[in-house]
Amino acid sequence: MKSILPILTVVAAIIVLWYGAAVWLNSKWVYDQAARAGVEVSFSEVVKQTMNQERPKLPAPHQVAAELWKTTVEKKITSKRSLIFHSWITLSATLLGFAIGTGLGILLAVGIVHNRAMDMSVMPWAIASQTIPIIAIAPMIIVVLNSVGIQGLLPKAIISAYLSFFPVVVGMVKGLRSPGMMELDQMKTWNASPAQTFWKLRLPASMPYLFASLKVGIAASLVGAIVGELPTGAIRGLGARLLSGSYYGQTVQIWAALLAAAILAAGLVGIVGLIQRITLRRMGMAQ
Amino acid sequence: MTSDAVIAARDLGLTFQTNDGPVHALKDVNLQIARGDFVSFIGPSGCGKTTFLRVVAGLEEPTAGQITVNGMSPDEARRARAYGYVFQAAGLFPWRTIAGNVKLPLEIMGFTRAEQEKRVKKVLQLVDLEGFERKFPWQLSGGMQQRASIARALAFDADILLMDEPFGALDEIVRDHLNEQLLKLWARTGKTIAFVTHSIPEAVYLSTKIVVMSPRPGRIHDVIESPLPRERPLDIRDTPEFLEVAHRVREGLRAGHAYEG
């Protein structure tokens, strides 16, 4: 309960700043309107008018909240206008991409740790892959896969995996290499096989590192899934909501989608964190 | 070489090639350890005690001379799981319970599950840790962790026990207690024990044979056969015989140091 107070304080501060920024950014439009109509407006009038514009530069928090309410609680989740519906579309691509990325990341890490050739060759490529902007690669992946008849969930999941495998590789390599000389010597005195050393020493030792990576990885997966929805002209998913919002200048819709994405990300990271806590506690390694 | 020499080293040498030039960790080491011996290695830091143990264990390759363990090369002996090795730090795996840690070598060696349970129970009893099976290492004191690591080295019942300063980090009282327990265990099991220590009383109290080493290059300065009986209550340490052996060890250490410079 003690941790809730600082969190609330920060949230309150953000909301205050947000309102301030909304007044500041949206007031120009109010002044322009007034000038065109040839009337004077008082400051309090300006503030009032910055709060409820149709297409504000920056929607006020209560506008976004209202939009969120309208598109989640008041719509059926099968509706094209339900944010829950769109969130689910994005979430499914995120989860599939996260699974692929994590699996690939772990496999690569195991290869890197056990095979000298892979150690020398894979890491530079993995790093290079992350220096290319995902926004440049995403359309290509979509187009290429589309040309071989793969559409829908999978291309988005692959883009999502492309972002999430990297932190998993990095963390897992570090984790698998975390046992010290003494632990490895111990295994040697028992004449343990490489497979036994892997399953009984390297893998359990890597768990804290893996979970730290998974938290980064799941957030990266969500970003990947959203980016994957942008170039397709998709009509479903949070990315599609962002895109159509910006086409039509629907800033309230954009911000609602952004907030939904943020809530989704926080939820996903929270779930990974929970699994981490439970697993490490069971392993006796809770920090 | 006598036929019952469990460990026999002849003209053994090990030189590490380092960036600052060669380090002669061991030179011209000749030593016979008989079955059932309790041998302590004592000497100043860097005289090659750990290195010798590691050579016996097949963790380090000698660069000169010969060594056999149970009549085999150290590496063959390692593969035959001829010894249990207790490192200076307990080195328990934090994700395994005490029982799980003791079980680890048994799992690796392919003991049946029933046999694993039986042995874990037995060795934990041997080191006075019954009731702590389900605790994790961090829930135990340093001394208890060290006992668990000894139990782990005993679990697969190798004839040879190699111990590198196992009680180095513990206080005097706990150390006394563990020394006593170790002697009992040795008497009960008849194992051959090679034991590294920095403490003269500990070496004299435990050993049938004390190897005094000197550094740079690491070599054996003196080998003292203890005249003390195998049965040793703690207060044997106040007898003249005990003090005489301790005196000889101390002289040896001093003379070994005097070689330097």
Ligand SMILES: Nc1ncnc2c1ncn2[C@@H]1O[C@H](COP(=O)(O)OP(=O)(O)OP(=O)(O)O)[C@@H](O)[C@H]1O
């Ligand atoms: N892997 C290594 N590479 C290079 N030099 C080493 C290595 N291991 C040990 N040495 C050197 O060999 C010498 C003997 O080391 P060793 O660890 O056997 O000493 P020790 O008698 O066990 O000392 P201590 O009482 O401090 O544990 C030292 O000079 C040490 O620096």
Ligand SMILES: [Mg+2]
């Ligand atoms: Mg040492």
